[in-house]
Amino acid sequence: MVMWVFGYGSLVWNPGFAYDARLVGFVRDYRRVFYQGSTDHRGTPEFPGRTVTLEHRPGSTCWGVAYKISREQDKETALEI
Numbered sequence: 001m002v003m004w005v006f007g008y009g010s011l012v013w014n015p016g017f018a019y020d021a022r023l024v025g026f027v028r029d030y031r032r033v034f035y036q037g038s039t040d041h042r043g044t045p046e047f048p049g050r051t052v053t054l055e056h057r058p059g060s061t062c063w064g065v066a067y068k069i070s071r072e073q074d075k076e077t078a079l080e081i
Helices: 072-080
Strands: 003-007 021-043 048-069
Touching (some): 003 072
Antiparallel strands (some): 003 048, 021 048
């Protein structure tokens, strides 16, 4: 079975995992927001950096890239990231 990963932030230009296909697309009724604080990828425990997350918002559209992944090792790597 294949797995699809939708990237809407840094995964768009740097997925960090192998994939079989890459399709530009969008999800409806969601928007990108910088609400999530991060200390592992950006920032520090005292000053967490902001990362993009999705927020349900009827009528919104979020563009991104969908990655098709079929190899088990590549799926595991994608889920770890």
